[in-house]
Amino acid sequence: MKIIVIGATGRVGSTVVSKLMANKDIEVYAGARHPKKVPVAPNVTPFKINLHDTKDEIKEALPEAGKLIFAAGSGGKDLLQVDLNGAVKVMKAAEEKGILRFIMLSSKGSLTPDLFSGKKQSPLADYLIAKYYADEWLMNNTHLQYTILQPTALVEKPGSGKVTLGDYTTNENSIDNVAEVLIGLAEHNSSIGEVIEMSAGNEPIPEAINHLN
Template identity: 30%
Template structure:
């Protein structure tokens, strides 16, 4: 089984990713959290953990890690320090550790943040992180969902390189897409947007590979 570092494991989407990986026959999740009091919830479920702060040295977090899912976010408080520079720091550490794939949870609008009416600073930070990843020589997948909802997912999405219209998608289906993106047959070095749709996630990813 491959060891998957889940960055932002304590977040709403991150927890869903960890649970999907735990149920998988292919992957072993390692939940990266920032605070010691966040460790117990994962350890009680038999999930491996690592303490890591995106504003500090991250070399130890990628030891014996095969692939990374970056699902962290500052919640708008530290978009440059965490969403941009923290992500870049983890990419550098991943490259040195020979991580085989880096899956980035980005956002619709990150391709052109200057056009955004809302969240411009956040989208700019995500844009800069995405561009850094593209130039990193890491094997990557950049997933850009629309607005996230907490409704129950159905394992189906709509996927395009770029949507003209904005829309929404469940966190369940975003988490599933991130996990599917770990597989080699999902393609490599791709950037795409996802919304609610009618295509099974695995089949939708086949269209970009």
């Protein structure tokens, strides 16, 4: 399997790459603004990608692969250019290049507009708005075989290997578990066209993904 990871030096993306490195049957193309920060491994090829570039420049940067995990984010610093427009440009470029399986790391509440304004406005409203329009574009304006993962708050704790998919039972997810789920979704087609809620839980990740069938 050949898989692209966008945001390969971020908190989630770097964890995805580290996990994929252990599987020598997978060719990993790790995309980042600073590819020299990507860990060295025989099955990992770093490449430079800047989400501020044009769609055609991003398309040229993308390697040939069948699957893509989008885990890039600006950390709230550049929501329009990275989290929204950058994501959409990657979608367009991937589709034109024939990279059809697209796993999007999103967030709890990204498709719940009532959280963006009014009395119950989320403190993450601006971030969720950016994710909303990126997710909506992916679902309604592409022919990509998408899966959108909506985890609750990401925390830097050791992964338990157990989660809840399709519902929220806790308010957090370990980054390690999120990375593992993203990989599992990329390896299985049962979730194509689905938006999947995720939180820490009691079901082993492989079983939780299998139950998405």
